[in-house]
Amino acid sequence: MKKYNFNAGPSVLSRETIDNTVDAIKNFAGTELSLMEVSHRSKEFQAVADETVALFKEILDIPDGYSVLFLGGGASLQFCMVPYNLLEKKAAYLNTGTWASKAQKEAKLFGEVIEVASSKADNFTYIPKNYTIPADADYFHITTNNTIFGTEIHHDIDSSVTLVADMSSDIFSRPIDVSKYGLIYGGAQKNLAPAGVTFVIVRDDILGKVSRPIPTMLDYCTHIKDGSMFNTPPVVSVYAALQTLKWLKSIGGLSEIYRRNRKKAALLYAEIDRNKLFKGTVTVEEDRSLMNICFVMNDEYKNLEADFLQYAVSKGMVGLKGHRSVGGFRASTYNALPPEAVLALINCMQAFENSIN
Numbered sequence: 001m002k003k004y005n006f007n008a009g010p011s012v013l014s015r016e017t018i019d020n021t022v023d024a025i026k027n028f029a030g031t032e033l034s035l036m037e038v039s040h041r042s043k044e045f046q047a048v049a050d051e052t053v054a055l056f057k058e059i060l061d062i063p064d065g066y067s068v069l070f071l072g073g074g075a076s077l078q079f080c081m082v083p084y085n086l087l088e089k090k091a092a093y094l095n096t097g098t099w100a101s102k103a104q105k106e107a108k109l110f111g112e113v114i115e116v117a118s119s120k121a122d123n124f125t126y127i128p129k130n131y132t133i134p135a136d137a138d139y140f141h142i143t144t145n146n147t148i149f150g151t152e153i154h155h156d157i158d159s160s161v162t163l164v165a166d167m168s169s170d171i172f173s174r175p176i177d178v179s180k181y182g183l184i185y186g187g188a189q190k191n192l193a194p195a196g197v198t199f200v201i202v203r204d205d206i207l208g209k210v211s212r213p214i215p216t217m218l219d220y221c222t223h224i225k226d227g228s229m230f231n232t233p234p235v236v237s238v239y240a241a242l243q244t245l246k247w248l249k250s251i252g253g254l255s256e257i258y259r260r261n262r263k264k265a266a267l268l269y270a271e272i273d274r275n276k277l278f279k280g281t282v283t284v285e286e287d288r289s290l291m292n293i294c295f296v297m298n299d300e301y302k303n304l305e306a307d308f309l310q311y312a313v314s315k316g317m318v319g320l321k322g323h324r325s326v327g328g329f330r331a332s333t334y335n336a337l338p339p340e341a342v343l344a345l346i347n348c349m350q351a352f353e354n355s356i357n
């Protein structure tokens with residue numbers, strides 16, 4: 001049966017990403033060796049690393065003065081590396097969900113943390129606005145897309161201090177103005193590649209300012225100096241990321257993918273709003289994520305939740321069960337999810353609605 005992959009992460013990748021990576025795992029760049037068994041310092045792999053950085057810069061339109069790094073440890077290690085490298089006295093955090101809370105917790109190990117605003121009391125169903133960023137903070141940290149609760153900051157915000165963003169689940173989903181950020185990071189496994197590689201985009205001049213000693217592997221400067229080759233990078237994931245970037249470029253880049261993402265999300269949100277069985281969980285419409293669409297059954301139909309899920313599974317839907325902290329359903333509609341998947345889900349919702357009463 002045809003499967004529609006709504007997994008939240010690791011998640012759907014483009015066909016090109018998977019096929020090209022499989023080919024390289026069998027025979028990498030004509031070497032008659034697998035991508036998995038060649039040196040990361042070989043000229044063939046160095047070319048892959050260089051091209052991946054170049055395409056990152058081209059597609060995101062990254063200005064001069066920034067480095068692009070490919071590291072291990074996931075976005076979760078960045079929760080610690082960011083304050084290690086940037087927090088001298090005080091940092092500001094916007095608390096918009098589970099990942100934002102985890103980032104904030106790590107920063108507290110390094111200095112004073114000001115939570116400028118939080119939507120926790122309302123189970124993270126909206127993005128707080130009208131907060132004040134302390135002018136003496138070393139940086140301000142945001143999580144642009146709240147993967148678990150389905151809210152998203154859709155615009156590049158203005159910050160008087162260095163802006164740091166976890167973009168794990170919405171990188172490459174829309175055009176961004178990188179010049180507004182000091183540092184952007186994310187795990188690759190939502191919109192880019194299989195798990196294993198973490199990307200960091202950092203403006204070089206924000207580094208080297210804290211007084212504490214930084215362990216070599218946790219120091220961004222180490223990886224800038226060695227072009228992400230201080231130790232062995234996750235070569236398969238980097239290769240796959242390059243295939244995703246090539247695919248993205250071939251379809252027209254960020255403006256085109258943004259158009260497609262908005263269209264997919266608009267269709268699904270319209271059905272959630274229309275269908276008498278369902279309601280969206282994000283209370284403020286402008287904060288609804290384009291990447292993770294969360295919905296539950298209306299109170300009077302709550303007892304049908306398991307039945308709907310079972311029905312959806314029988315129609316090929318994968319990964320629709322909501323995160324345990326929200327319940328209900330979550331349809332992740334990342335870049336590589338084809339529009340047919342959204343239409344198939346909408347069909348399911350309508351057929352199930354028609355089967356009731």
Ligand SMILES: *Cc1c(COP(=O)(O)O)cnc(C)c1O
Pocket residue numbers: 009073074075076077099143145146147166167168169186187188190
């Ligand atoms: C998935 C996710 C993370 C965690 O990523 P790991 O690579 O597993 O550490 C962090 N932040 C956000 C926004 C995420 O979606």
